Amino acid sequence: QVQLVESGGGLVQAGASLRLSCAASGGTFSIYAMGWFRQAPGREREFVAAVSFRGLTTYSDSVKGRFTISRDNANTTVYLQMTSLKSEDTAVYYCAATPYGMGSTLENAYDYWGQGTQVTVSS
Numbered sequence: 001q002v003q004l005v006e007s008g009g010g011l012v013q014a015g016a017s018l019r020l021s022c023a024a025s026g027g028t029f030s031i032y033a034m035g036w037f038r039q040a041p042g043r044e045r046e047f048v049a050a051v052s053f054r055g056l057t058t059y060s061d062s063v064k065g066r067f068t069i070s071r072d073n074a075n076t077t078v079y080l081q082m083t084s085l086k087s088e089d090t091a092v093y094y095c096a097a098t099p100y101g102m103g104s105t106l107e108n109a110y111d112y113w114g115q116g117t118q119v120t121v122s123s
Helices: none
Strands: 003-007 010-013 018-025 032-039 046-051 057-059 067-072 077-082 091-099 117-122
Touching: 003 091, 018 032, 018 091, 018 117, 032 067, 032 077, 046 067, 046 077, 057 067
Parallel strands: 010 117
Antiparallel strands: 003 018, 018 077, 032 046, 032 091, 046 057, 067 077, 091 117
């Protein structure tokens, strides 16, 4: 069983940067594809970014060029570096994991989820 704990959320102004972390435990981190999803109030959860177990990355069009996902297998942590934040990036951000995944954009491809961290961007 894999446990995921997100951190790094907060309240920032538009244009600022923020780095989210997701610490994983209970599994062999290096075999897991890791994804970030987000859910804004009144909206469905949506894909943000993913990194496959081999290190290949995928991004949604809305964050491409502004967000960067990376993984640190030694520290069993995945990061989401967010820059040029916009008010529409306001959401609860969730980390997800699945073994031997290729970095799917689909929620149902992931087996484990964290509790989420709130990101609020004021305009």
